[in-house]
Amino acid sequence: MAEWIRREGSKNRFRYRRADGRLVTDARTLERIRRLVIPPGWTDVHVAASAGAEIQAWGLDLKQRKQYRYHPRAVERGQLRKYYRVRELAKELPALRARVRTHANARTPSRRTVAAAVVRLISESFFRVGGERYAEENKTFGIATLRKRHVELLKGRAVFTYVGKKSVPQRQVVTNRELARLVKRHLATPGTRLFRYRDGSRWRDLTARDVNEYLHDTLGVAYSAKDFRTWGGTLRAATVLAELGPAASPTEAKRNVATAMRLVASELGNTPAICRSSYVHPIVIARYLDDGETIELSGRYRQAADEYAHSAEERALIRFLDRHFPERRRHARRE
Structure with a gap:
């Protein structure tokens, strides 16, 4: 003891x-x-x-x-496990997208159907999932705890306006028309909560636990909603650095990293410092600062084989991580 x-x-x-x-x-x-x-x-x-x-x-x-x-060593081990896990999640995205879309489009408002709709939004727009206690005590929200008053449909888009973690105002716009129609369907359910499911004759509020259990049931691995945000932050940072290209000096390289972190922060609703420490894979920043290396963006405008396939940026980032972050499968799952 x-x-x-x-x-x-x-x-x-x-x-x-x-x-x-x-x-x-x-x-x-x-x-x-x-x-x-x-x-x-x-x-x-x-x-x-x-x-x-x-x-x-x-x-x-x-x-x-x-x-x-x-202990710092425990923090480092946890960070390593997280980033290995996120890379494995990225590799499974095409199969996940296909299953989630099928589940989310089901007409019966079951727990699985509603959880799948939330996962679609998280995987494409990188919302925080949200917690019941924070919604009740702090009046701060994530996608699973949003009220209907937090969303507005405008010309085929769904606009989410709410107060997020640490009381930071959030505004996220979903431009995908299919996702906007999905949100519209959930606006028609009874009650003030946006995402609710039918359990027999009763309507129940969806929770973060429901979302994470759905992910586990769908993938068979303990991924969480936060893993999607980490993948999204890393992908956005790598793409911005690739677009900026190699820097002419160490000072310019640092400025470019700062620019990338500000853009990631604007999309995730965090501060640049938090994005750098928690939502962007450190190897992406390290390789850029060391020698200007980042992902290859060739073929990014080529039509994907199917709508669920990895984008060119996603493929490039997975190759980059495989090259600089060697395979260690025991870290890909939560312990």
């Missing part, structure tokens, strides 16, 4: 006490705790006694939610 150090006192003077009652006084442990940057507002703070523990600290935030601080 892991041993924990407890935080005592107030933000003016915190103390740390071991499980046996002794105060922590050694400089190395105190410096490790300082580097964790545990918010002073957290309560019931526990710090791992071991410097090598995967979870280095946990506590309760102002809303009494359990929050964690992880």
Whole structure:
């Protein structure tokens, strides 16, 4: 069983006490705790006694939610697993698109039908999925928790206007007419929620859990809605850098990366910093900054073999990742 150090006192003077009652006084442990940057507002703070523990600290935030601080190696392993998983998702996109479209177009408003409609929107427009607690407590939304008042149909387009995560205003326009018609169908269901399904004689609200369970049932692998956003952010960044081309100097290369991050941020509804750290594969940025290498855009205007096939940009990015991010299949699935 892991041993924990407890935080005592107030933000003016915190103390740390071991499980046996002794105060922590050694400089190395105190410096490790300082580097964790545990918010002073957290309560019931526990710090791992071991410097090598995967979870280095946990506590309760102002809303009494359990929050964690992880060892850097654990964070790195998690990031690697995420990016391997996202690449595997990208390879399965054609088959996924075909199945999801069939499910979403079914006339019976079952849970599968409605979840498939949401996955179509996520996979093509990279919405956040949203959570029930955030919708109720913070009035912030994602695609699964949107109300009908958040969408307007204009000339064959669906315009979504709502407050997203961290209270950031969002405006996303879906120009695909088939998707807009799909949204129109869900506007006709009873109730204020946009996405609802029929369960016997009752109507129920679709949740993020329903969406992620649908993904698991459809693909047989634990992909999440967030993986689509990560793929979308990486694809957009790689495409922008390819369009900008190799930079003439390191300074110009950094400016081009900053431009790409701003464009990704505008599409995902995040800050450029968050997009760079969480939604764009680091190898895309690293290769561009190192030697100007990015994806090949030849053939991008050629007609795809079928409507579900990878786009030229998607094919180029998958080749790029396969070349610079060698296959390690054990990372492709959540552990």
